[in-house]
Amino acid sequence: MPKIVFNSPDGSQHVVEARNGSSIMEAGTRAGVPGIVAECGGALACATCHVYVADPFRDAVGEVGDFEDEMLDDAEAERTAASRLSCQIPMTDELDGVEVTVAPEQ
Template sequence: MPKIILRSPDGSEHTLDARLGASVMETAVKHGVQGIVAECGGALSCATCHVYIAEPFVGMTGPADDFEDEMLDDAAAERKPNSRLSCQIRMTDELDGLELDIAPEQ
């Protein structure tokens, strides 16, 4: 089972076991991680699961598609080059240890 390491804006860190194929957002919500609001439940119609991918993993998660890119433009927190919506990142064995910072506003 791959692990996800999520850092909250308050500095707390959460290490989660993720099911293969599950999104980062689904995993965070299942484990009750604060800061991932996920208003749309992963339907890609909000930007309330905004995260920043740690540099070593940026290339491994792939780029945002056009629709996700548009949603990130409307995110409450600052958009950065490593911004992604956690509902669009599906866990694989290769992403074991994936590190992300939760955006300070959703």
């Protein structure tokens, strides 16, 4: 199973295995990674699973969707070019080792 490296706002790092097809958010919340709130469970309704994707994986995670784009604009933490809602990134073998930093406010 591909792995995800989460850097949490509290400074801790968590390496979590994910099923192919499940989202980065799902893998993180089920493992209890601190900082990911993900209140809507991946319905793209809350913008509380905001992460910054590390450079080497920026392209591999794909494009920001239209609705996600609007939600990200108004997310609590600053939006950068690395910003994504982690519920919108399904895991694949190509993303094995992907590193994300959980946004400090959700």
